Every structure is written in C-alpha cells, then in structure tokens.
Amino acid sequence: MSLAWDPERYLAYADERGRPFLDLVGRIAAVDPQVVVDLGCGPGNLTSLLADRWPAAAITGVDSSDAMIRAASDSSAAERVVFHRADLRDWLATVGPGRVDVLVSNATLQWLPEHLDLVPALVGAVKPGGWLAFQVPGNHDQPSHTLRAELAAQAPYAAHTAGVAAPHAHDATTYLRALQALGCEVDAWETTYLHVLVGEDPVFTWVSGTGARPTLQALPDDLRPAFEDELKARLRRAYPDDGRGVVLPFRRVFVVARTSVRD
Ligand SMILES: C[S@@+](CC[C@H](N)C(=O)[O-])C[C@H]1O[C@@H](n2cnc3c(N)ncnc32)[C@H](O)[C@@H]1O
Numbered sequence: 001m002s003l004a005w006d007p008e009r010y011l012a013y014a015d016e017r018g019r020p021f022l023d024l025v026g027r028i029a030a031v032d033p034q035v036v037v038d039l040g041c042g043p044g045n046l047t048s049l050l051a052d053r054w055p056a057a058a059i060t061g062v063d064s065s066d067a068m069i070r071a072a073s074d075s076s077a078a079e080r081v082v083f084h085r086a087d088l089r090d091w092l093a094t095v096g097p098g099r100v101d102v103l104v105s106n107a108t109l110q111w112l113p114e115h116l117d118l119v120p121a122l123v124g125a126v127k128p129g130g131w132l133a134f135q136v137p138g139n140h141d142q143p144s145h146t147l148r149a150e151l152a153a154q155a156p157y158a159a160h161t162a163g164v165a166a167p168h169a170h171d172a173t174t175y176l177r178a179l180q181a182l183g184c185e186v187d188a189w190e191t192t193y194l195h196v197l198v199g200e201d202p203v204f205t206w207v208s209g210t211g212a213r214p215t216l217q218a219l220p221d222d223l224r225p226a227f228e229d230e231l232k233a234r235l236r237r238a239y240p241d242d243g244r245g246v247v248l249p250f251r252r253v254f255v256v257a258r259t260s261v262r263d
Contacts, residue, residue, distance in 0.1 A: 007071035033101030040108025044072025051080035110167035136169035143238035183260035196245040
C-alpha cells in the first residue's frame with residue numbers, strides 16, 4: 001500500500017508548521033545564492049518563502065509525494081519555483097558534488113530512519129562555503145506520538161500496523177558533531193513551541209496530517225473509525241481543553257551548517 005500525503009490536511013496548521021521554517025531560514029546568512037533547493041518541499045507554500053528571500057536564485061522543490069508535488073505545482077509558488085517529484089535519496093545520488101548554494105530540508109528527514117547516514121551526501125551536494133539547514137521534530141517521546149504507538153501495538157490493530165513508518169530524529173548534539181566531523185561550522189539549537197490549538201480534537205487533526213498518517217492508512221476501513229475514536233479520547237485526556245484552547249508543546253531541533261571553504 002502506498003502512503004499518501006494529504007496537502008489539505010497538512011496545511012490545516014500551516015501557520016504553526018511554518019514558523020520553524022522561518023526560524024531555520026533566518027539563521028542562513030547566504031547573501032546572493034544562485035542555486036537553492038528545498039528537499040521534502042511538501043505543498044510548496046514554504047518553498048515560496050525562499051523565493052521571497054532570494055529572488056534572483058534558481059529555486060527547486062523536491063518531494064517524493066505525487067499529491068504534494070501536484071499541490072505545489074498548482075499553487076502560485078510554481079511561478080517562481082521548479083517542483084520536481086523524486087525521493088531525496090535519489091536526488092542526492094544524482095545532483096553531483098558542490099552544486100547547491102543553500103540546501104534546506106524542513107520537517108522531512110525524520111521520515112528517513114537512516115538519515116544520519118545521509119549527512120555526508122547532504123554536505124557533499126553543497127558548494128564550499130554554502131549552507132545546509134534542516135529542522136526535525138524532537139517530540140517523539142511525547143503523548144502525541146506515544147499514545148498512537150501504544151494503541152497501534154494492541155489487538156486488533158497490531159496485525160495491520162506492525163512495521164509502519166514512524167518518524168524518528170536525533171538530538172541536536174548528534175547532528176552538530178556529525179557535521180563538525182565533516183568540517184562544517186555548525187549552529188544547532190532546540191525550541192519548544194507552545195501551539196494553542198482550537199476546534200474539535202485539534203491534536204488528533206494535527207497528528208493525522210503527519211506522524212499518525214502511516215498508521216491510520218495501514219488500518220482497514222472497518223477498524224479505522226474505532227482506532228480514531230480511541231486515539232482521540234486518549235489525546236483529549238493528555239491534552240485537555242480548559243476552554244482557552246489546547247496547548248500542544250512541540251520541541252523541534254534545528255541545524256544550520258556552513259560547509260568548509262577549504263577543499
Ligand atoms: C511534514 S512534510 C514537510 C513539508 C514541508 N517541508 C514543510 O515544512 O511544510 C514532510 C514531506 O517530506 C516528504 N518526504 C518524505 N520522505 C521523503 C523522501 N524520501 N524524499 C522526498 N520527500 C520526502 C513528504 O512527501 C512530505 O511532503
């Protein structure tokens with residue numbers, strides 16, 4: 001079964017999901033880059049901010065999802081960004097060394113369990129003195145993830161959900177050390193955002209657009225409603241609404257690396 005992203009559902013919290021991108025890109029000091037690439041560009045709304053920042057650059061958004069690339073290509077971002085459907089690992093294998101001035105990947109690498117092994121290829125794609133910037137969630141130990149995993153491991157769901165993709169990331173120091181070892185200057189940090197979400201079961205709506213998506217899609221139609229109802233109930237208990245909105249603390253890990261000019 002192929003796992004599909006739903007751009008509309010993902011964009012339900014576009015503002016909250018966009019802020020880390022701005023915080024990430026704000027630490028890239030490139031002045032006049034020529035080639036800028038966004039790996040895992042999703043629906044392209046954030047990639048277009050790269051075109052605002054560097055209007056003279058050739059900007060490419062790469063994503064493996066048909067639905068995301070279709071949404072991006074149909075959006076106004078396509079006037080300034082070339083969108084390209086590819087697995088980022090294939091893109092890295094073919095881009096050639098030192099081709100990119102600024103390489104960005106926001107909220108994507110956590111979907112590749114082996115992404116620490118990709119760090120040399122990510123750095124290798126960047127020109128000497130260029131920039132690699134990525135952000136990954138650092139909240140996989142939080143109820144928004146653990147409640148889904150616990151429920152999915154129970155009967156009758158476990159038979160369908162065993163082995164489904166689950167996001168995974170490392171702490172900031174791990175990335176910092178890996179990039180230093182490749183000669184980069186590294187700026188790494190963490191931020192916990194307190195998102196105030198409103199509406200019915202807003203934490204469920206949030207996770208169903210990202211981390212819980214593979215689990216929900218792995219369940220057969222006759223089991224999914226009961227799973228969703230139980231997950232919503234557990235999430236309501238973990239993230240209560242006192243009438244002022246539900247607070248979802250969301251820790252994120254940021255890494256901005258400048259590649260070595262010596263080569
Ligand atoms: C959480 S979304 C982030 C989208 C966008 N960067 C943003 O910040 O809004 C993750 C994106 O990564 C893409 N993705 C996941 N694995 C990928 C891979 N191996 N190669 C390319 N894109 C991938 C998904 O299709 C999805 O659009």
